[in-house]
Amino acid sequence: MRHLFISLLFLIILLVFQITAFSWSSHGVFTFLVVTSIDGFDYSKLVEISEYSYSESRNYKAGRYITHDLVQKGEKKIDREDDVLQETDIEIVPDLVLSDGKIPVWMIFLVYSSLPDNGMDFVEDNFLASLFLGETQANRHGYFKVSFFEYFEGDKSFLHFLRMSKNAFNKGDMYWGYRFLAYALHYLEDLMQPYHVRPGTVPEMLTYLFDGRMKTFLRNAHFAYDDYMTFLLYFSKHKYAFRELVKSTKPLILPVSDDQLIYEAIVYSYTSFFAIHEEIKKAFGTILSERRVRIEDFQKAEEEGKLDNLYKLTKKLVSALTSLAKGIIITTVPIPK
Numbered sequence: 001m002r003h004l005f006i007s008l009l010f011l012i013i014l015l016v017f018q019i020t021a022f023s024w025s026s027h028g029v030f031t032f033l034v035v036t037s038i039d040g041f042d043y044s045k046l047v048e049i050s051e052y053s054y055s056e057s058r059n060y061k062a063g064r065y066i067t068h069d070l071v072q073k074g075e076k077k078i079d080r081e082d083d084v085l086q087e088t089d090i091e092i093v094p095d096l097v098l099s100d101g102k103i104p105v106w107m108i109f110l111v112y113s114s115l116p117d118n119g120m121d122f123v124e125d126n127f128l129a130s131l132f133l134g135e136t137q138a139n140r141h142g143y144f145k146v147s148f149f150e151y152f153e154g155d156k157s158f159l160h161f162l163r164m165s166k167n168a169f170n171k172g173d174m175y176w177g178y179r180f181l182a183y184a185l186h187y188l189e190d191l192m193q194p195y196h197v198r199p200g201t202v203p204e205m206l207t208y209l210f211d212g213r214m215k216t217f218l219r220n221a222h223f224a225y226d227d228y229m230t231f232l233l234y235f236s237k238h239k240y241a242f243r244e245l246v247k248s249t250k251p252l253i254l255p256v257s258d259d260q261l262i263y264e265a266i267v268y269s270y271t272s273f274f275a276i277h278e279e280i281k282k283a284f285g286t287i288l289s290e291r292r293v294r295i296e297d298f299q300k301a302e303e304e305g306k307l308d309n310l311y312k313l314t315k316k317l318v319s320a321l322t323s324l325a326k327g328i329i330i331t332t333v334p335i336p337k
């Protein structure tokens with residue numbers, strides 16, 4: 001009986017994740033804030049753009065694993081009017097900077113920390129999961145474990161790119177060292193969005209089996225928390241305080257292996273799930289069953305004081321994420337001699 005229940009739960013989680021393979025919005029800007037606020041870290045340094053010269057143990061969606069530089073090719077424009085970028089004293093002159101084949105460190109993080117969501121991970125290597133899920137990127141951007149089943153590889157994605165980054169730095173390939181590190185941070189950020197490690201409560205997941213509306217509800221709850229990050233960075237009345245929180249958070253260097261570090265991050269995120277999910281439901285209630293929460297909904301809820309607790313919980317979670325991310329950057333990027 002117990003095994004049947006666990007298998008059932010496993011299946012439900014797979015199905016729920018299938019529809020919620022999204023991630024924090026604003027990976028780029030968040031990572032930019034992290035990188036440009038580490039004491040003594042040279043984020044303005046110019047790095048020579050280099051050719052991709054690696055063989056990787058993972059496969060990617062055909063045609064989606066981009067290895068040229070998007071800014072250099074004109075495929076990605078830096079938004080100079082962006083409120084967050086404007087606030088820094090960085091001079092944003094991408095065209096000039098790139099004309100000699102060099103790119104500043106901050107720009108690598110701004111552009112590439114969001115790249116893993118571009119479709120490159122739409123592959124499903126596990127036979128069982130591909131049977132239920134088809135093609136999705138959920139497995140590489142999430143993590144879950146039920147009893148002895150451990151499935152989804154967000155942790156492995158993080159570890160893979162962290163290793164690639166260290167290899168590149170070791171060879172003296174600074175450009176790819178930073179770029180792979182930006183990818184690795186993407187997965188850390190994803191895993192610390194609690195909906196990436198837990199799609200709902202057990203009663204909700206069981207309801208999901210019999211009631212299609214639960215699908216919409218859980219998907220919108222997940223979306224709402226993704227979008228809450230964008231809301232906090234750009235639209236909230238706390239936006240300056242929130243940005244300041246990210247900037248002022250001190251790096252945390254955990255004296256553990258990389259495997260242990262990402263596992264700790266997952267556990268932290270998982271533990272935060274229940275309180276955050278409660279607050280999302282309290283703040284947006286019936287909207288979640290109907291549609292995606294909009295910026296106006298966030299604004300209204302904030303004015304009515306319905307986001308106070310969510311903000312408190314999120315500050316705690318984002319501080320933990322920020323301090324870990326800063327610690328990882330410090331310990332991965334070689335110190336210039």
Ligand SMILES: [Zn+2]
Pocket residue numbers: 022023116117141186190
């Ligand atoms: Zn992602």
